[in-house]
Amino acid sequence: MTNYKTVRLILGDQLNPSHSWFKHKDNDTLYLIAELKQETNYVKHHIQKLCAFFSAMANFASALKEAGFNVLHLTLDETHGDANLPGLLTRIATQYNCSAIEYQYPDEFRLKQQLNNFKKKSVFNINAVDTEHFLLQFEQINERFTKNKHATMEHFYRAMRKQYNILMDGAKPQGGKWNYDSNNRNKFSKSDLADIPVPKMFDNDVSSIISRLNKHNVSYFGEIKDELLQWPTTRKQAIDCLEYFCKNLLSRFGQFQDAMTDQCNHNTSLYHSRLSFALNAKLLHPLYVIKRVINEYEQNPQQITISQVEGFTRQILGWREYVRAIYWVNMPDYANKNQLDAKQKMPHYFWNGDTKMNCLSHALTQSLETAYAHHIQRLMVIGNFCLLTGINPNEVDNWYLGVYIDAIEWVEMPNTRGMSQFADDGIIATKPYSASGNYINKMSDYCKNCRYDVKQKIGDNACPLNSLYWHFMDKHRDKLQSNPRIGMVYKNWDKQSSNLQTQTLEQAKHHIKNIDSL
Known part of the structure; x- marks a missing residue:
């Protein structure tokens, strides 16, 4: 030896x-x-x-x-x-x-x-x-972030743009704006759905790995069709995936990055890059990915607008680096934060997708089948439901960390416990990302095929998210009503009749008590 x-x-x-x-x-x-x-x-x-x-x-x-x-x-x-x-x-x-x-x-x-x-x-x-991967050096985290204190992601993102000279025109942002998020909230039309390309997938034989997992009694959930993993697991495959994104998806990425649909069974990732696992496993360096995307934009300015490439850059240079810093400056205490005192047990359909709520069923089923859902499905469908029903953030953390192929605790926990569940007392989000069925209807076609009616607040056919939303806002009014970003919500609530308020709250309480039957 x-x-x-x-x-x-x-x-x-x-x-x-x-x-x-x-x-x-x-x-x-x-x-x-x-x-x-x-x-x-x-x-x-x-x-x-x-x-x-x-x-x-x-x-x-x-x-x-x-x-x-x-x-x-x-x-x-x-x-x-x-x-x-x-x-x-x-x-x-x-x-x-x-x-x-x-x-x-x-x-x-x-x-x-x-x-x-x-x-x-x-x-x-x-x-x-050091791993030599992240763009914000580990020793710089405590210089830019303070434990238990809110840090605005947009400010951090702009500083990183300047530091790395990304999409900059001298001291100013290219195009005259730092953020084009308002351009990137489109919903798919029928013609849009027909145009979505097939995703870049691979056939990685993992039969021997599955055999070992079974041999050593490793407990897991989900399946892999024909024991062929479709995600990139080599650097070459990851680069192929990046090239495919640049050539086929980038031109409409920003436009539809928040859109959701249950009418595109051939492509659950839509215009998203499918690079998150490769990035988080460090097969690709974030700066390599960003520069390749910007190069494609510069080579094809007629086909790719700045709003597409800025939206993508913000996710990696901004959000990805930001949540890592939030994680490290606040751990280990961050893992125990539960400012809304959420205690509800996670319902059974998080493990099988068997719920009558079409938006939740589709997002859960897709997650369970593919180990993937894009950020709005994670935040505004699954996360929103957990927030409104008061699911224990420990259970939420464990589910997200286990189900998604790209989930590593540094990126999962701030997104889940902070951004999604507002459990961190506003360290990340300045308001809870809570929404009624109207938001789901605005960003998707889920409501068209749902057993519930998104336009009804009360009654057997009413979308559960509607009453759950108002129940959440009413329950946490003392904590939230002084928040300038959501003050108008309570004015709208107070305009409703006391009878409607009572019926709405009672319906929500019934849903929470009988959460497994939704």
Whole structure:
């Protein structure tokens, strides 16, 4: 057996081929990439998520080996006896007579804490380095953000635009505006639906991974049709996906980025890029993606408007970097925030989509079948329902973290507990993202095929979101009515007759009490 001086750990979301670790080959260094039971059971995961990470890890290990690096890729078959990550590292370092262990800073608090504790107690010389992925350096987070204090994303986004000279015309934004969000709220017409391209998908055989998961009694949910994973799990596939987005989807991305439909079964991702897993696994660098998209815009100004490319850039350069900073500056306390004291148990249909509410059924079913839903489905359909019915944010967090292929806690928790559930006392959002059925009807065609009537507030046929919305606003009035962004809501509520108010609130209470029957 070959001995090494150093073992370098590569986690499943650290598959960055551009990392400085790989600038030079070193025969004294062993790179460790390992499937580990502890990473399968901190929440119950969708099978596609487990397979995506394990497949991407195997592919990255193979690429490193082909490039001439010393790589040890271990599957669950080889690590089933390792109780946890420190145990694995100790075993491998001892086995190969290593004196040093190196790792990249984890992007989840639980892993950072685990490795920090290991570093304090271990007999090995342990060193940690940056992942070299994010555009806001880790040490800069505390300089720009303050624990438990609201930070406006738009201000942060503009500062990042300036710092990286992205879509800038000198000191001013290209096009004269920083944000084109008001242009990007279109609903699909019938002709629009017919024009949506088929998505870029792949046929990654994950049958051996599924067999291992079953062999080692890993609990999961969901399915993979024909055991072929359709998400990109190599850098080449990720680049192919990016190229497809630029050539076929970017020209209408911004325009329809908030739109929803149940009339396009061949494409659940619509005009979205399908790059979130590749980005979060670090197969692609965010600046690489942004610059490629901007280059396409500059090469095709007649087909692609600035509102399309700005909307996409804002999601990556703005929102993605912003939520990561919010996560780290507020952890670990952030994971326990529940300012609205939400305690309701999550209903059964979150695991099967079996609800009469068409918007919720479609978004849940799509999530369960594909491990994906776009941001408005996550925020304004599923998240809005959880907010209005008072689902315990711990359950909401665990569901989102488990179901979505791109969900890693640093990006999931601020989006869910903060943006969606308003549980963080306004650290992220300046108001709760609550909505009645009218919003769903405005942004989708879900209501056309629903058993409930979106225009009715009360009665057996009334859309449940309507009464639930007013119940939520009434219940939390003391906390919300002074908010200048939603003060008008209470004026509208107060104009309603006391009889209608009473019926509306009673109907909502009935829905919450009988939430499993909706």
